[in-house]
Amino acid sequence: MSVKVEVWGEYACFSRPEMKVERVSYDVMTPSAARGLLDAIYWHPGLRWRIDKIYVLSPIRMTNIRRNEVKSKISANSVRTAMTGGRTELFLSTSEDIQQRASLVLQDVRYVIEAHFEMTENASEGDNPGKFQDIIKRRLHRGQCFHQPYFGCREFPARFQEWPGGEIPAIPETRDLGYMLWDMDFSDLSNIRPQFFRAKLEEGVLHLEECEVVQ
Secondary structure, three states: OOOEEEEEEEEEEOOOOOOOOOOEOOOOOHHHHHHHHHHHHHOOOOOOEEEEEEEEOOOOEEEEEEEEEEEOOHHHHHHHHOOOOOOOOOOHHHHHEEEEEEEEEEEEEEEEEEEEEOOOOOOOOOOHHHHHHHHHHHHHHHHOOOOOHHHHHOEEEEEEEOOOOOOOOOOOEEEEEEEEEOOOOOOOOOEEEEEEEEEEEEEEEEOOOOOOOEO
């Protein structure tokens, strides 16, 4: 069953994985970011979101900002040591680890996400597509979510509502976006791999129904 959700916000950063030091956003929201945003509104083990199209409603504009980030992270070895009773520090001192980094982000974004969901093997006997559809529409109408949806980074919150219907006024722009992140392949947890696809914006619409995904 299909659903259309309008999302908008002041800033967005869908980070390119090839940029290791400074964050640089893709020109358009990625499919994985759109799926994560819908999961924030309604997640259930019995359904899986599939993104069909992303409509770009606002002109694509970039801006430079500086953000405070920590330069390190807690290692998995430290966590394992603590779990086995060893003595180790499981915290980061922001006063010591904080540093400023420049980011090239999107400004004043607005999209319509067109998606559908599929039932999974984790659905219970009482679950069915009609039930999920009613729950999703009710949550969109009330503005409910499991956690605050965001555009790539948690400090860039996203507002949302169900698209009221009618023609979607996508921007009249066509551009080749190059290879874009599709999702992460978690089939082998010891070797998590990114998946990419060749993205093209056609009259303001990113079509995702029949993409050739490569690793």
